[in-house]
Amino acid sequence: MADSKKNITGKLLGKQKETISEKLLGKAKEDPVKKLLYKPKNGFDRLSAADEKAMNAYCEDYKRFLDHGKTERLCVDYCVELAEKKGFRAYESGMKLKAGDKVYCNNRGKGIMLAVIGSESLAAGANIGTAHTDSPRLDLKPRTLYEEAEMAFFKTHHYGGIRKYQWVTIPLALHGVVTLADGGTVAVHIGEEDGEPQFIINDLLPHLGKEQGKKPLNEAIPSESLNILIGSRPYGGEDDKDRFKLGVLKLLNEKYGITEEDFISAELEAVPAGKARDTGFDRSFISAYGHDDRVCAYAELAGIFDAKKPKKTAVCIFADKEEIGSEGVSGMLSEAFEWFMGELCRAQGVELRECFAHSFCVSADVTAAYDPNFADVYDKKNAAFVNYGVGFCKYTGSGGKSGASDASAELVGKLRKLCNDNNVFWQMAELGKTDAGGGGTVAKYMAKRNIDTIDAGVPVLSMHAPRETVAKLDCYMTYRMMRAVFEQA
Ligand code: MN
Ligand code: MN
Numbered sequence: 001m002a003d004s005k006k007n008i009t010g011k012l013l014g015k016q017k018e019t020i021s022e023k024l025l026g027k028a029k030e031d032p033v034k035k036l037l038y039k040p041k042n043g044f045d046r047l048s049a050a051d052e053k054a055m056n057a058y059c060e061d062y063k064r065f066l067d068h069g070k071t072e073r074l075c076v077d078y079c080v081e082l083a084e085k086k087g088f089r090a091y092e093s094g095m096k097l098k099a100g101d102k103v104y105c106n107n108r109g110k111g112i113m114l115a116v117i118g119s120e121s122l123a124a125g126a127n128i129g130t131a132h133t134d135s136p137r138l139d140l141k142p143r144t145l146y147e148e149a150e151m152a153f154f155k156t157h158h159y160g161g162i163r164k165y166q167w168v169t170i171p172l173a174l175h176g177v178v179t180l181a182d183g184g185t186v187a188v189h190i191g192e193e194d195g196e197p198q199f200i201i202n203d204l205l206p207h208l209g210k211e212q213g214k215k216p217l218n219e220a221i222p223s224e225s226l227n228i229l230i231g232s233r234p235y236g237g238e239d240d241k242d243r244f245k246l247g248v249l250k251l252l253n254e255k256y257g258i259t260e261e262d263f264i265s266a267e268l269e270a271v272p273a274g275k276a277r278d279t280g281f282d283r284s285f286i287s288a289y290g291h292d293d294r295v296c297a298y299a300e301l302a303g304i305f306d307a308k309k310p311k312k313t314a315v316c317i318f319a320d321k322e323e324i325g326s327e328g329v330s331g332m333l334s335e336a337f338e339w340f341m342g343e344l345c346r347a348q349g350v351e352l353r354e355c356f357a358h359s360f361c362v363s364a365d366v367t368a369a370y371d372p373n374f375a376d377v378y379d380k381k382n383a384a385f386v387n388y389g390v391g392f393c394k395y396t397g398s399g400g401k402s403g404a405s406d407a408s409a410e411l412v413g414k415l416r417k418l419c420n421d422n423n424v425f426w427q428m429a430e431l432g433k434t435d436a437g438g439g440g441t442v443a444k445y446m447a448k449r450n451i452d453t454i455d456a457g458v459p460v461l462s463m464h465a466p467r468e469t470v471a472k473l474d475c476y477m478t479y480r481m482m483r484a485v486f487e488q489a
Helices: 002-013 016-027 032-036 049-068 072-085 243-256 260-265 291-306 336-347 352-357 372-377 409-421 443-447 472-488
Strands: 102-107 111-116 127-132 137-148 151-159 172-179 185-190 228-231 266-272 277-279 285-288 314-319 360-364 390-393 426-428 452-457 459-461 468-471
Touching: 049 072, 049 285, 049 291, 049 472, 072 102, 072 111, 072 172, 072 291, 072 314, 102 336, 111 291, 111 336, 127 291, 127 472, 137 243, 137 260, 151 243, 151 266, 172 260, 228 243, 260 266, 285 472, 291 314, 291 360, 291 452, 291 459, 291 468, 291 472, 336 352, 360 443, 360 472, 390 409, 390 472, 409 426, 409 452, 409 472, 443 452, 452 472, 468 472
Parallel strands: 127 314, 127 360, 360 452, 390 426
Antiparallel strands: 102 111, 111 314, 137 151, 137 266, 151 228, 172 185, 172 266, 277 285, 285 468, 390 452, 459 468
16 A cells, blocks of 8 residues: 555656665665754654644644734734633732742733743743734724715725735725724724625726836835725715715714714724635645734743643733834833733742843744745745744844844754754744845844843744735744743743
8 A cells, every 4th residue: 555655656746766766765874974964854754643633733723813813902802711711810910829820911902911830939030932913904094084086995004014015905804993982992893704894905907007017016006095995885965075984984883883083092903804724735834814923922822821830930922013113002112011020020029130130032923934936035045944843033133133132052052952852843044135134023122121032933925915824834833842942941
């Protein structure tokens, strides 16, 4: 059976003869000198059947996380739901905590921190995982609603680095909250469920796109043309003013109690509609909106849930606002983190700065996966490849490492050893060629707190696009790394 299978595979590839010589090579004894060389291996050549099964189960849960978490607020809601099922309790100031206790702190519904109290004192430091759950999207402007040519539109202001041409003519859903004149807040979610209407941004037809087509990619679709089509059914008679705006407002008022002024105190986000999907005949990829950085957040969440009796206190932080610079009260620069960690330290009579000085942090954020369609922007020897495992980024930044945290040799060595000891597949990753561009993460903000920090995360294809693609194997290995960090670092 095994032989005939091999023959068929050989026939498919037109390589029947090679099979025999390959067999011979496989039997040759390994040359000890060759061990001196570093040769990364594709994860599928090392993955056990048991791991493959666990990987597939993990990725089903991850897809569910993505489908529940289309915005940072929805991610927090779903994290709370999952955490409570795992025995985590909402932290309250002054709470007595002992080893093994599990708590979370909801930062204004937009960020969340979780901790499992270790058996060792926080004076010995914590093992920290950071990730961000905000993703690039289109926010509605405060004065968003207008009508033109007898159609109603929402004006948008994009959030994070997007390639604007990718956001036209794709189905959009709307999620968020609106605080009404009376101070009450209503949630809005529309466009994800079967049968619900969706929204769209128009693009020019090719027949009239001759001049537009000559423009550079980044200029063909200007920000101010990213206006979302939301209706065309008028309210009132032919002579009434604003009747297309009113047609939309009437519906919104009936459903949510919203008036036009309420948009001023709203956070409404237009995101690509639709669910995460297996991708490829072999289902080895997942395509979805928001892998950056929910793929690492979920790896940390599952890692802290599954960590067995951590010696050091394990902490997860899912920050908001990473895509726009980590500022703001829910961003990683906020002292909300000091508040939470300070509380945990106070319960043990430990100084926060003592804890930080001895802590270890993995800033888990995605990196670019090598894409042969755009080979010229990558340094192939230092790029991350799909299915080679979690990518360690010693440094991010741009040009001459500008803005990078640049983890020390010792720190890279620590994570490398931890992964090797736990059979976690990993690789080194640089975002691209030195002068091709660049990017950053929250690593530098953790390092600024006197916490040893290293970047590591899942390689992503089409990063920041409405649908990004990751390999399941890399998602699973990132979870395995985070679990090892929480259990053993
Ligand atoms: Mn990003
Ligand atoms: Mn990111």
